Amino acid sequence: MFGPLIVKPSKSKGDKTGSWRIKLRPRYLQKDCIACKMCVLICPEGCVQGKEKNTYIADYNYCKGCGLCVQVCPKSDIVMIEESPEGDKK
Amino acid sequence: MKEFLEGSRAVAEIVRLCKPGVISAYPITPQTHIVEELASMVANGELKSQFVNVESEHSAASAVLGAVATGVRAFTATSSQGLFYMAEVLFNISGMRLPLVMTCANRAISAPINIWNDQQDSVSLRDSGWIQLYAENIQEAADLHLVGYRLSEDKSIMLPVMVCMDGFILTHGMEAVDIPSQEEVDKFLPPYKPLYKLDTAEPLSMGLLADPDYYLETRFAIQETFKGALKLIPEINEEFKSRFGRDYKDGLVEEYFTRDAEKVIVAMGSVCGTIKEVVDALRAKGKKVGLLKIISYRPFSYAKVYDALKDVPKVAVLDKAISPGAYAPLAIEVKAAFSGRKKSPKVISSFIAGLGGRDITPESIKEIFAKLTQKEVNLEFIDLKPELLKEEYGE
Amino acid sequence: MFKAGHTACAGCAQSMAARLVIEAAGSNTIVANNTGCLEVFSTRYPESAWNVPWIHSLFENCAAVASGIEAALIYLGKKDTTNVIAQAGDGGTADIGLQAISGMFERGHDILYVCYDNEAYMNTGVQRSGLTPFYTNTTTSPVGSMFLGGNIRPKKPMPEIANAHGIPYVATASAGFPQDVQRKVKKAISIKGPKYMQIHVPCPLGWRHESELTYQVARLAVETGLYPLIEYENGKLAAVRKIAQPKPVEEYLKVQGRFKHLLNNAELIKQIQEIAYNNIEKYSLKVASSE
Numbered sequence: 001m002f003g004p005l006i007v008k009p010s011k012s013k014g015d016k017t018g019s020w021r022i023k024l025r026p027r028y029l030q031k032d033c034i035a036c037k038m039c040v041l042i043c044p045e046g047c048v049q050g051k052e053k054n055t056y057i058a059d060y061n062y063c064k065g066c067g068l069c070v071q072v073c074p075k076s077d078i079v080m081i082e083e084s085p086e087g088d089k090k
Numbered sequence: 091m092k093e094f095l096e097g098s099r100a101v102a103e104i105v106r107l108c109k110p111g112v113i114s115a116y117p118i119t120p121q122t123h124i125v126e127e128l129a130s131m132v133a134n135g136e137l138k139s140q141f142v143n144v145e146s147e148h149s150a151a152s153a154v155l156g157a158v159a160t161g162v163r164a165f166t167a168t169s170s171q172g173l174f175y176m177a178e179v180l181f182n183i184s185g186m187r188l189p190l191v192m193t194c195a196n197r198a199i200s201a202p203i204n205i206w207n208d209q210q211d212s213v214s215l216r217d218s219g220w221i222q223l224y225a226e227n228i229q230e231a232a233d234l235h236l237v238g239y240r241l242s243e244d245k246s247i248m249l250p251v252m253v254c255m256d257g258f259i260l261t262h263g264m265e266a267v268d269i270p271s272q273e274e275v276d277k278f279l280p281p282y283k284p285l286y287k288l289d290t291a292e293p294l295s296m297g298l299l300a301d302p303d304y305y306l307e308t309r310f311a312i313q314e315t316f317k318g319a320l321k322l323i324p325e326i327n328e329e330f331k332s333r334f335g336r337d338y339k340d341g342l343v344e345e346y347f348t349r350d351a352e353k354v355i356v357a358m359g360s361v362c363g364t365i366k367e368v369v370d371a372l373r374a375k376g377k378k379v380g381l382l383k384i385i386s387y388r389p390f391s392y393a394k395v396y397d398a399l400k401d402v403p404k405v406a407v408l409d410k411a412i413s414p415g416a417y418a419p420l421a422i423e424v425k426a427a428f429s430g431r432k433k434s435p436k437v438i439s440s441f442i443a444g445l446g447g448r449d450i451t452p453e454s455i456k457e458i459f460a461k462l463t464q465k466e467v468n469l470e471f472i473d474l475k476p477e478l479l480k481e482e483y484g485e
Numbered sequence: 486m487f488k489a490g491h492t493a494c495a496g497c498a499q500s501m502a503a504r505l506v507i508e509a510a511g512s513n514t515i516v517a518n519n520t521g522c523l524e525v526f527s528t529r530y531p532e533s534a535w536n537v538p539w540i541h542s543l544f545e546n547c548a549a550v551a552s553g554i555e556a557a558l559i560y561l562g563k564k565d566t567t568n569v570i571a572q573a574g575d576g577g578t579a580d581i582g583l584q585a586i587s588g589m590f591e592r593g594h595d596i597l598y599v600c601y602d603n604e605a606y607m608n609t610g611v612q613r614s615g616l617t618p619f620y621t622n623t624t625t626s627p628v629g630s631m632f633l634g635g636n637i638r639p640k641k642p643m644p645e646i647a648n649a650h651g652i653p654y655v656a657t658a659s660a661g662f663p664q665d666v667q668r669k670v671k672k673a674i675s676i677k678g679p680k681y682m683q684i685h686v687p688c689p690l691g692w693r694h695e696s697e698l699t700y701q702v703a704r705l706a707v708e709t710g711l712y713p714l715i716e717y718e719n720g721k722l723a724a725v726r727k728i729a730q731p732k733p734v735e736e737y738l739k740v741q742g743r744f745k746h747l748l749n750n751a752e753l754i755k756q757i758q759e760i761a762y763n764n765i766e767k768y769s770l771k772v773a774s775s776e
Binding site: 001003 | 296
């Protein structure tokens with residue numbers, strides 16, 4: 001008999017930390033992006049993904065709205081906008 | 091094959107036959123010879139282990155924790171101050187349900203500093219979740235390591251085992267010991283198959299934070315597992331007897347002439363050898379005396395103690411450790427065995443002896459039998475020297 | 486390898502650095518973690534952010550646990566194909582963990598030790614540690630009417646202590662330079678023996694700044710010379726990140742609430758500027774000007 005001890009990562013979904021955002025969220029304009037990947041590197045959640053230019057976006061299920069991606073983007077292609085219940089609309 | 095060996099060497103030989111992959115220990119008297127022997131065996135190629143010379147006991151226990159977590163059998167040994175230094179790691183190992191065997195060369199606790207034998211060190215860690223087995227002689231100390239690995243790695247147990255052997259008395263004493271062959275050991279002790287381990291092929295996380303919603307069940311599980319150990323220890327000893335010819339009965343207690351005895355002493359460890367000699371001498375004179383030797387202190391078999399002593403009118407419990415401010419540790423367990431039961435000895439007296447290595451002689455044992463009268467003794471120190479007692483210091 | 490869904494504070498540089506480290510090290514890595522913010526927010530039963538084998542034991546023993554893991558891997562013949570990382574915060578490294586890490590260095594285990602330096606015991610409430618810099622306001626070195634400066638002890642020179650053990654590679658890094666972090670991790674992993682990496686990770690909560698400024702604060706620490714980015718190889722200073730125009734330390738101090746008490750105290754700021762100048766001199770951080 002054991003009890004709660006070991007966790008297999010595949011079984012762990014994590015908390016939906018996107019619910020932490022109350023005021024602001026990052027909007028990925030996907031306009032002037034040069035695919036430098038600084039947003040991918042800098043995100044503390046590791047929830048930014050993309051492949052070619054103008055395809056990078058955060059996973060809003062996990063994004064805590066810290067604003068770091070906005071600060072590092074060399075092309076200012078990410079902006080903080082007001083959090084809204086409808087989500088990010090282009 | 092019988093050889094005349096020092097206790098530490100006998101333990102090292104058995105551990106070598108158990109083939110641990112990682113050995114990590116920090117020297118402390120009187121455990122030193124055990125790890126020195128093992129280091130020598132590794133250096134001579136007789137034992138293919140990774141020998142990690144750590145910088146403290148805390149790190150020794152941590153290193154073997156890491157090794158067992160990676161799926162490799164490991165070994166460490168310590169004593170007194172070292173045992174206390176690694177205390178938090180010991181709770182960690184049992185809490186993570188990692189199998190391990192560790193020798194505790196019982197030694198008194200500082201302050202005052204004293205390198206000689208008593209059982210305060212391991213007895214003080216009775217809550218650590220480790221199985222604790224106490225050896226009477228060198229043969230038993232060696233055999234308990236083999237039984238220990240088999241018990242510890244059993245999938246229904248997965249708890250660490252502390253083999254307690256009295257420091258100097260057993261570690262530095264010499265005896266004719268039967269060391270089995272590698273083949274015999276391999277038939278009794280299969281290779282370690284972990285239930286879970288750190289492996290890049292199958293990642294998992296160990297040692298997570300368990301908040302109030304989760305912690306309680308892990309502790310319940312350990313408590314239940316100790317009940318299972320009470321059943322498994324006799325089974326393993328039965329198999330041990332059939333393979334190696336040595337009979338430790340149920341491996342939990344040993345009844346030595348208790349059945350018709352009028353006076354019985356209950357004790358753990360090497361002092362049982364002395365008590366057996368006194369019992370033999372007194373029995374030859376027609377006195378009905380006996381010994382109940384406790385082998386497994388954790389799990390403690392209240393049922394076996396009850397069964398062995400329920401018809402014995404007078405019982406004396408000999409402790410080599412104290413619990414200041416309360417009754418002696420082993421005495422409390424023995425008294426608890428009769429609480430609320432139909433039958434009970436009329437008198438259960440508690441005696442403390444041997445602290446700091448003060449010799450327990452046959453005369454001391456006879457004194458205990460003599461002091462075992464109708465009047466129950468709550469706690470009395472044997473061989474005390476009142477002239478050494480100061481009332482106060484200062485002006 | 487380090488999944489989203491952990492409960493670090495928004496803008497936490499330690500979570501970012503931990504992800505950078507394990508991504509650079511790769512999936513053939515076993516991690517031993519000390520107690521601290523990282524361990525607590527990434528593994529709360531039944532959640533775990535780690536997609537590599539990961540173990541947490543106690544506050545001070547990750548280096549010893551990692552030593553045991555490394556020994557077991559050698560015994561199994563798997564050490565050549567498996568990396569071992571021991572990681573901890575600054576408290577678990579320089580204070581309570583110093584014994585274990587020193588032993589690990591001395592025995593020469595093939596382990597990369599990563600220290601996430603947020604300059605205080607953050608997990609227990611921002612108490613000062615041996616790596617808390619001069620004049621920082623923490624809860625156990627608070628600014629009060631009798632003590633205007635806060636923490637009055639300099640930072641323990643952990644990289645130099647590590648280097649003095651004779652290990653092959655020591656490096657400092659910063660969350661403000663994420664590619665550099667990964668480059669150094671990859672380099673460390675390729676070297677056999679004990680390696681030490683100290684990554685400067687701003688803590689928005691403990692340092693009292695907005696979460697989005699984490700990156701800038703980390704860069705300012707480096708650009709003022711207060712946190713030199715250096716590499717020691719086999720005992721010698723092998724590489725440093727040069728600073729073209731060192732910024733005055735006041736620019737770094739004024740963005741953080743933990744240094745608020747210094748802003749009107751020119752004398753104390755001057756002492757901190759001295760530390761920066763000393764670093765620039767000691768490690769030759771200034772870009773050489775042409776004659």
